[in-house]
Amino acid sequence: MKKGIFIGVLVLLLGSCTKASEEKRYTAKEVKQALDSAKATKVSAMKKEAEKDLAIRSAIELKPLMDSLERQQKKK
Numbered sequence: 001m002k003k004g005i006f007i008g009v010l011v012l013l014l015g016s017c018t019k020a021s022e023e024k025r026y027t028a029k030e031v032k033q034a035l036d037s038a039k040a041t042k043v044s045a046m047k048k049e050a051e052k053d054l055a056i057r058s059a060i061e062l063k064p065l066m067d068s069l070e071r072q073q074k075k076k
Contacts, residue, residue, distance in 0.1 A: 026034075
């Protein structure tokens with residue numbers, strides 16, 4: 001009984017692995033279009049993140065630098 005169930009499950013699993021339809025083939029133009037679209041989205045997101053990081057770092061790093069320059073000016 002167990003052997004029959006095992007064979008039945010095995011046949012079903014192997015049958016489900018066959019190709020039911022043809023795979024879609026993309027042309028070079030379609031591939032380039034999809035990649036350019038994905039790249040543009042990613043680059044845009046990276047630029048926004050970089051601008052945000054720059055604003056945060058500028059606020060943190062610029063103040064001590066300006067204070068140091070002001071102290072040097074006052075010493076002269």
